Amino acid sequence: MSHRPLRSYAKFLVVLGWLHVVLFALAGFAPWFIFAGQPIPVEAPWDAWAMYAAPAVGLLVGALAGLGYFVLSGLIRVFLDQRDLLEELLQTNRRLLQIMESRQAPEHPATKDPFDLSDLKGTDEPLL
Secondary structure: OOOHHHHHHHHHHHHHHHHHHHHHHHHHHHHHHHOOOOOOOOOOOOHHHHHHHHHHHHHHHHHHHHHHHHHHHHHHHHHHHHHHHHHHHHHHHHHHHHHHHHHOOOOOOOOOOOOOOHHHOOOOOOOO
16 A cells, blocks of 8 residues: 555656656757758867767766656655555554464453452452
C-alpha cells in the first residue's frame, strides 16, 4: 500500500531529469546547426575547439542539471520502499501474534501483569 502520487512524482522527476539532459545536449549541437555549410568564424585560436567541444559540454551540463532530479527521485523511491517494507513487517508481526494468541491455552492469559498481587490478597502475608 504505497502512495501512488509520490510514486508518480518520482517518475515525473526522472522524466524531467532526462528532459534536461536531452535539451542541453541538443543546445550543445546548436552551434553546429547554425554554422552548417558555412565557414566557422574564427576570432581566437580556441574558437574552433570550442565549436567542436560544444556537444560534449552541452551533454555534461545537461547531465549535471538533471542529476538533482535523478537523486531526488531515487530518494523518494527508497523512502517509499522502506515504508512499504516496514508496513509489510508490521502486518506479518500482527499475524504471528494472532496465531500465537490463538494457540495459547485459555486458562493462561496471554498477558499477565507482573505487578498483579491479587493472588496474595487472601493470605496473611503483608504485601509491602
